Amino acid sequence: xxxxxxxxxxxxxxxxxxxxxxxxxxxxxxxxxxxxxxxxxxxxxxxxxxxxxxxxxxxxxxxxxxxxxxxxxxxxxxxxxxxxxxxxxxxxxxxxxxxxxxxxxxxxxxxxxxxxxxxxxxxxxxxxxxxxxxxxxxxxxxxxxxxxxxxxxxxxxxxxxxxxxxxxxxxxxxxxxxxxxxxxxxxxxxxxxxxxxxxxxxxxxxxxxxxxxxxxxxxxxxxxxxxxxxxxxxxxxxxxxxxxxxxxxxx
Amino acid sequence: xxxxxxxxxxxxxxxxxxxxxxxxxxxxxxxxxxxxxxxxxxxxxxxxxxxxxxxxxxxxxxxxxxxxxxxxxxxxxxxxxxxxxxxxxxxxxxxxxxxxxxxxxxxxxxxxxxxxxxxxxxxxxxxxxxxxxxxxxxxxxxxxxxxxxxxxxxxxxxxxxxxxxxxxxxxxxxxxxxxxxxxxxxxxxxxxxxxxxxxxxxxxxxxxxxxxxxxxxxxxxxxxxxxxxxxxxxxxxxxxxxxxxxxxxxxxxxxxxxxxxxxxxxxxxxxxxxxxxxxxxxxxxxxxxxxxxxxxxxxxxxxxxxxxxxxxxxxxxxxxxxxxxxxxxxxxxxxxxxxxxxxxxxxxxxxxxxxxxxxxxxxxxxxxxxxxxxxxxxxxxxxxxxxxxxxxxxxxxxxxxxxxxxxxxxxxx
Amino acid sequence: xxxxxxxxxxxxxxxxxxxxxxxxxxxxxxxxxxxxxxxxxxxxxxxxxxxxxxxxxxxxxxxxxxxxxxxxxxxxxxxxxxxxxxxxxxxxxxxxxxxxxxxxxxxxxxxxxxxxxxxxxxxxxxxxxxxxxxxxxxxxxxxxxxxxxxxxxxxxxxxxxxxxxxxxxxxxxxxxxxxxxxxxxxxxxxxxxxxxxxxxxxxxxxxxxxxxx
Numbered sequence: 001x002x003x004x005x006x007x008x009x010x011x012x013x014x015x016x017x018x019x020x021x022x023x024x025x026x027x028x029x030x031x032x033x034x035x036x037x038x039x040x041x042x043x044x045x046x047x048x049x050x051x052x053x054x055x056x057x058x059x060x061x062x063x064x065x066x067x068x069x070x071x072x073x074x075x076x077x078x079x080x081x082x083x084x085x086x087x088x089x090x091x092x093x094x095x096x097x098x099x100x101x102x103x104x105x106x107x108x109x110x111x112x113x114x115x116x117x118x119x120x121x122x123x124x125x126x127x128x129x130x131x132x133x134x135x136x137x138x139x140x141x142x143x144x145x146x147x148x149x150x151x152x153x154x155x156x157x158x159x160x161x162x163x164x165x166x167x168x169x170x171x172x173x174x175x176x177x178x179x180x181x182x183x184x185x186x187x188x189x190x191x192x193x194x195x196x197x198x199x200x201x202x203x204x205x206x207x208x209x210x211x212x213x214x215x216x217x218x219x220x221x222x223x224x225x226x227x228x229x230x231x232x233x234x235x236x237x238x239x240x241x242x243x244x245x246x247x248x249x250x251x
Numbered sequence: 252x253x254x255x256x257x258x259x260x261x262x263x264x265x266x267x268x269x270x271x272x273x274x275x276x277x278x279x280x281x282x283x284x285x286x287x288x289x290x291x292x293x294x295x296x297x298x299x300x301x302x303x304x305x306x307x308x309x310x311x312x313x314x315x316x317x318x319x320x321x322x323x324x325x326x327x328x329x330x331x332x333x334x335x336x337x338x339x340x341x342x343x344x345x346x347x348x349x350x351x352x353x354x355x356x357x358x359x360x361x362x363x364x365x366x367x368x369x370x371x372x373x374x375x376x377x378x379x380x381x382x383x384x385x386x387x388x389x390x391x392x393x394x395x396x397x398x399x400x401x402x403x404x405x406x407x408x409x410x411x412x413x414x415x416x417x418x419x420x421x422x423x424x425x426x427x428x429x430x431x432x433x434x435x436x437x438x439x440x441x442x443x444x445x446x447x448x449x450x451x452x453x454x455x456x457x458x459x460x461x462x463x464x465x466x467x468x469x470x471x472x473x474x475x476x477x478x479x480x481x482x483x484x485x486x487x488x489x490x491x492x493x494x495x496x497x498x499x500x501x502x503x504x505x506x507x508x509x510x511x512x513x514x515x516x517x518x519x520x521x522x523x524x525x526x527x528x529x530x531x532x533x534x535x536x537x538x539x540x541x542x543x544x545x546x547x548x549x550x551x552x553x554x555x556x557x558x559x560x561x562x563x564x565x566x567x568x569x570x571x572x573x574x575x576x577x578x579x580x581x582x583x584x585x586x587x588x589x590x591x592x593x594x595x596x597x598x599x600x601x602x603x604x605x606x607x608x609x610x611x612x613x614x615x616x617x618x619x620x621x622x623x624x625x626x627x628x629x630x631x632x633x634x635x636x637x638x639x640x641x642x643x644x645x646x647x648x649x650x651x652x653x654x655x656x657x658x659x660x661x662x663x664x
Numbered sequence: 665x666x667x668x669x670x671x672x673x674x675x676x677x678x679x680x681x682x683x684x685x686x687x688x689x690x691x692x693x694x695x696x697x698x699x700x701x702x703x704x705x706x707x708x709x710x711x712x713x714x715x716x717x718x719x720x721x722x723x724x725x726x727x728x729x730x731x732x733x734x735x736x737x738x739x740x741x742x743x744x745x746x747x748x749x750x751x752x753x754x755x756x757x758x759x760x761x762x763x764x765x766x767x768x769x770x771x772x773x774x775x776x777x778x779x780x781x782x783x784x785x786x787x788x789x790x791x792x793x794x795x796x797x798x799x800x801x802x803x804x805x806x807x808x809x810x811x812x813x814x815x816x817x818x819x820x821x822x823x824x825x826x827x828x829x830x831x832x833x834x835x836x837x838x839x840x841x842x843x844x845x846x847x848x849x850x851x852x853x854x855x856x857x858x859x860x861x862x863x864x865x866x867x868x869x870x871x872x873x874x875x876x877x
Contacts, residue, residue: 207734211668211733211734212667230732231728235728
């Protein structure tokens, strides 16, 4: 199976502090990869490396290579904006823009210079359908996105990311602010989306990782302790620390 | 823990004293403000009416002549005429007693019949309008009416003879023909200052708003956080505290040449606006910065993650989200403009101009107050009336600010 | 929870597959009882290995479901009942293997009880089929009727005993007849395990523990 990301010797420093230590891993294409680990273990930091969102943080320094489609994303020649159209992101809290549902989804394509309303309409509809939201909102596309429920807002954010037709969707604890029903809807959606996209998801819920992911990487103190198929990690983890963490005996 | 009765009592006393002190202070300030407002309202409310807003400040006098020929007739008193008005059946004119804002007795025209001789008078005073039609209309002050009486003698009646409306109508009944009327337009209005103030608001915001918002965006969103930008920032903060009279001085000396280039020969409204724009800059920058800070980082992240450039993010997401906050800044600025006087006395002069233009002198409402109060006979009533207008305006602005900021808080989560 | 449903239905399919394998083993066992074909008997013994691997597979699947999908309520009971059912099926397969062993050792069933042995075998197969059907349809009512069929087998066995007693009285007894009793005993035990499967099914659907006796 093909890989969507190849990470080689990745080190990340916040000033003097090293947040990620010598990571080496590859992430499979069209699979859901879960990143688990206790708070502050660097999994979100790692996720934000993958679309260079860490660039915005001052004093953040990165060494090593992250290859996507054979290109190092930290190469000076790589265009950050292009990268981010390939690697979409969904955040912890639903964060729709304070505009209409339509405009939210059309925002990304518009920024790329697509002005034709017909094309935009098509993109918006397709994205909303893929995000399993179209049925619920098709009659109020031009109403404010702030009027949607939390779960709907998060699916709107997913639709917004899909509108860019990315290779990969990064999800940073996408359900931590949602109720169980909205959560299970998002999980179902992830199951559906992995047919077309590679998904990398950071989660604090062990159950979520076990339910939705194909591969799991366990982070601890900025290192990857173990990465394997989710089946192996949850049935027979090789590392004692992994077992302690997934069984809730950590620390 | 053992607490003795004495300690308890001491504590109770201390608490009561401190609580009492705070309550007293707030009472005091409320009392002072109430008295102040009460004074302003009681003095000025009598003058606040539409005429105040509409009338010019300076009254204009004119002598209008009546055409020759048979002049008198029989005119019926209109039914809807107020009781106080006195109707002259012979001449078809109604006069009424009034009091000027300077508390002088006046006689005003209340009604003129369309067939009356007073409806077809011609301006005879020297000037460009000489010879043109200048009918006597309601609202004008009648100073003097020259007429020929039954004996063929020239006579006159009017305020110059300290006559009341009734006496004047009585005198007119004796007249055979009217020769001329000395009329005066009503004065004491603040129309000119109102227009000048609107000019100030519009022009100074025209300059201050784009520059202020742009620099706030630069400082908050684009600039790296280094020492130089820190210096700029603290510089701007210092500017907020500079007394406006200093800005006025700078306006006259530094900005006057700019307005002179546009053809200004004296201090003018444009100069005042430019000076005000500079005074407003720090306010607008600060409020815009604060509005930008409130915009959640998550929205910026979302925009960037969708492949928008940083500039697109600023102009498509951050700035639109900050608009309510910026608007608050604008309203605060308008309040500042309305209240400003010191800097404007230098830069716009104190001449109350009834038809202000950008390059002429003029007064804002606040300077208008200064003007009427700085004469030999301070006009408290007019000053208070203008103050009421300013207060009402500021009150409306403040309420709007509150409303907008409440909506701003509701907009996110 | 689409993924859990999907996984559980695959899990249940696997159990049914295993049940079909077990059934085919018993069919073979019946043929062997009559024919005494040792070649086929050896084949049957080998088939048992195959069924054992099924059980392991089912247990692994169950572990996956428990570890990854955290099932609760009926979903959880499906997994637990599945594990138990698999182990019962494995035992039932063992009895088929035992029959094969007996035949290799002692030859086919004595002719005097051959018809009744045939009858017992057929009753067992029918009961087993009904059980599988009930499991597939998750039909509790049907599961409650199965013990009656087991009674039939038990009565037939008593008949066998009667026949043997008769033979003892008439001194017609042959040495070869004694292992036959043990052989038929296997079928009776297999019936008991089939009954257990029904108990598991009722537990799975209702969450109640029933003991058929």
